[in-house]
Amino acid sequence: MDDRPQQANSVSGAAGGPVVQTGAHYGDTYIGTTPVRVPRExxxxTGEFVNRDRERTRARALLAHSDGKPGSKIVMFTGLPGVGKSATARHVAGEVDAYPGGELFVDLGKLRGPDGVAVSDALAxxxxSLGVQEKVLPSTFAGRAGLYQTWTSGSPVLVLLDDVAEPAEVEPFVPKAPGSSVLVTSNRRLSDLLLDEASVVxxxxxxxEAGSELMQAMCGARxxxxEPAAMRELAGLCGGFPEMLRIMAAALRAHPSLPVAELVAENRADGSQLTSPFTVAYKMLPPEAAELYRRLGLVPVGDFDLDLVRAAAEVPARARRVLVALLDAHFVVDDGSGRYRMHDLVRAHARACxxxxxxxxxxxxxLRRIVRHCLHRAAFAxxxxxxxxxxxxxxxxxxxxGQEQPFTGERAKQDAMSWMDAERATLAAVLRSAVDGGLHRAAWQLAEAMTALYVNRRYLLEWVAxxxxxxxxxxxxxxxxxxxRLRSFVSRALTDLGELARAEAELDAALPRAEGLGQPRLLASVWELVGRYRDATGRSATAVEAYGQALELFVAAGDLRGRAFVTYFLGCSLDASGxxxxxxxxxxxxxxxxxxxxDERMAGRAxxxxxxxxxxxxxxxxANDVLHEAISVLIAGEDHYYAAQARERLAEVAAARGDVALQRDNLRAALAVHESFGGPRAADLRAELERLG
Incomplete structure (x- = not known):
């Protein structure tokens, strides 16, 4: 019989978890328990949601875990503030199969303070949510991160991290269990996270259409x-941003008697409510990037190249490097072709800042730097x-x-034309800004330079404007x-547009001004344009007289170019008169x-x-041989408008020779050019082709 005292373990009362007997014990002990529930956070x-089919399909495919790779999938939804990243991510989370280990939701934006995000608190x-009791939560970040990995190592878990600002805010929340997924929403691109094989949506x-649909769904069909037109206009003001659409819809629901048109007028007068979601992201920019953001807000267009970014920047040499921060924040989008875009609402916010x-x-x-850059480049072009x-x-x-010509080499003319054509909307907007900003000399000089494009590409309405x-x-x-000079020259565009009274009025205003200035070349050019107007209106005899005036002045001024061109127009006028x-x-x-x-362009015309x-x-x-030569010369110089004119004349010759195939081919080629330029001649050419069958 053992005479030693009998020992027994007993616990009084009710135990709500494991009971551990131990002798001497040193250090911390963490005891897990089976979670009371699987979190579904x-x-x-519950609100309206439209479109995003493409984005949702891509996200679901990325979450499929069908590629055989171990570890968790990370899918990042990225875009501007208010664009609908969180709603799309939540929608996707509701469409995928349930995760046995549960769903966790972390709103990092709400946890972000002046010193960053309290990641440790979010882990706690x-x-x-996973079932760890308060009294056994580790007090350190490392302890909590380690315990999180333990608790997420069993069954797959889906985690949604909303409003992430730094890659370091993601890593601690990536579950350890195979088949787990992390959905990340961020206003930034988080380049480091992409290096960790995160996928981007x-x-x-x-x-x-989708913006109007969402607005109507939130406001009700009635x-x-x-006010259908005003409703569409209000949706357009919101720029396709669901958050702005919801703000406007909430205002209409809160005030049923408020006319939609009145709300539109309010927001046109003061758009701060529509751009407020960008303020937080703006405040997170580094100072140099914030400065460039404000400078780009003063660029009068939302589509520009790097040279214009440099012109707007305070320190041009650093512009490309600083631009990266704006790209990362989605304030600027790189379209992959060397051009950059800013959404209209982003530009409005940048301008307000x-x-x-x-x-x-x-x-x-x-503004002066922007205008000067565009003027110099246009003048060189x-x-x-x-x-x-x-x-x-x-x-x-x-x-x-002191400036260097950017257009050099054998293709200088074509490169200059291509640049001016691609930038014509920017140049027109900068011209308007120059006028509004009191930069009058630069404005008219830019208008004069832009005519080099218009005489070749025939954007007639833009030329007039x-x-x-x-x-x-x-x-x-x-x-x-x-x-x-400007008033006389625009008579060409007005004549081609059929606005003959306006064309004549411009010439009538320009001629006496030129006569009183003592500038023979200017006066000669006005007389030349008078002759061309008279030719266009069927007055060849008086046109010849005007060309005679111009020739006399050009010869006296020793202007070979002017003499050559007027001789060409005189020849055309003689031909028109029989x-x-x-x-x-x-x-x-x-x-x-x-x-x-x-001048190869004028040689082709001659x-x-x-x-x-x-x-x-x-x-x-x-006629057939010479016209084929003319077309070759003009196409080689990319003078497509005048090549189209030559093709029309060749079509007439082909018709006279009974060559219907050649006639049709040249009319089609001419039509393609006029359609691309938006000129009025396109309708006549289509009708002519229809008659040919």
Whole structure:
């Protein structure tokens, strides 16, 4: 029999968890328990949700765990504030199969303070949701991170991390169990996270139709039917941002008697409510990036290249590096072709920030840099396209002193044309900003430079609009020579548009101004344009008189270019009046002079005139050959508008020779050009092709 005292373990009362007997014990002990419940914290959406089919499909595919790779999947939804990242992520979470280990939701934005996010506190919340008792929660970040890994190592867990600002905010929450997933929403791109093989789903603003659909769904069909146009306009003001759409819808629901049109007017007058979601992201930018953001808000377009970014920047040499922070924050989007975009609402916010934080002089200096950059580049393009011999009121020697020509080499003209064509909306917007900002000299000089594009690509309405701004600026700058040049030259666009009364009025205003300035070349150019207007209106006899005036002045001024071009127009006028043989001789003389200039665009046009004169004389084979040559010359120089004119003349010759196939081919090619330029001639060409069958 054992005489030692009998020992027994007993516990009085009720035990709510494991009971451990131990002897001497040192250090901390953490005791897990089976969770009372599996957390389901990603609540389903209760509000309206539209579109996002493409983004949801991609996200579901990325979460499928079908590639055989171990570890957790990380899918990041990224985009501008208010664009709908969180709603899309929650929607996706509700569409995938349930995760046995549960769903955890962490709103890092709510936990973010002046010193960053309290990640340790967020981990503690997750551990509580998983079933860890308060009294055994580790007090350190390392302890909580380790315990989180333990608790998420069994069954797959889905975690939604909302409003992440740094990659370091993600790593502690990645579950250890195979088959787990993490959904991340962020206003930033989080490049380091991408290096860790996270997948990205870009969330862009909704399109107009989807935005209107969401607005109507939130306001109700009855409200939408009462003011459909105003409702669409209000949705458009929101720019496709669901958060802004909800703000506006909430205002309408809170005030049933508030007219939608009145709400539209309020937000057009003061758009701060529509841009408020961007403020938090703006405050998180580094100071240099915030400054560039404000500068870009002063650029009058939302689509620009890196050179314009540099022009707007305070320190151009650092612009590319600083731009990365704006790309990371989605304030600027790189479209992959060397161009960058800012959404209209983002630009409005950036501009408002500039008005709030920067002095009027600082903003004016930014505008001056932007205008100066565009003017210099456009002036260089003008020189590359039309050569130095062209009549210009702008003193290029003074304007471009110390600047380097960016368009060089064999393709200088084509490169300059392509640049000016691609940037024409930017140039027009900068021109308007220059006028509004009191930069009158730069404004009319830019308007003059832009005509180098318009005489080749025939954007007639734009030509008229930019000229009107240029004339206003030239008058304010007290430059009657620039006024006369711009007003006379725009008569070409107005004539082609069929606005003959306006064209004549511009010439009537320009001629007396030019006569009183003592500038022979300017007066000669106005007479030339008078002759071209008279030709276009069927007054060839008086056109010849105007060309005679112009020739006399150009010869006296020693202007070979002006003499060559007017000789060409004189030849065309003679041909139109039926003097085909004399026209042919004059056009051959014009071609010789033009090749001495030289100018391949005008050489192609002279060849076209020669072909037409041959046709007038019944010499169809010669006409056919010369017109083919003209088309080749013009296409080689990418002078497509004038190539289209030559094709129309060749179609007429083909019709006279009974070659319907050649006629149809050339009409189709001419139609394609006029359609691309938006000119009125396209309708006539379509009708002609229909008649051919």
């Amino acid at each position: 990603i609540h389903p959406l 919340d997750c551990l509580r 870009e969330i862009d603003p909704l399109g107009d 409200r939408a039917e009462q 500039a008005e709030q934080h920067d002095s009027a002089e600082s903003r004016a200096a930014t 003008d020189l590359a396209i039309l050569g130095r011999g062209r009549l210009r009121i702008t003193d290029h020697a003074e304007l471009l002193a 930019t000229t009107e701004l240029g004339v206003r600026a030239a008058e304010l700058d007290e430059r009657p020579d620039a006024v006369a 003097e085909h043989r004399r026209a042919l001789e004059t056009l051959h003389e014009a071609l010789r002079l033009i090749r001495d200039v030289p 060849l076209t005139g020669i072909g037409v004169a041959h046709a007038g004389l019944g010499e169809l084979d010669a």
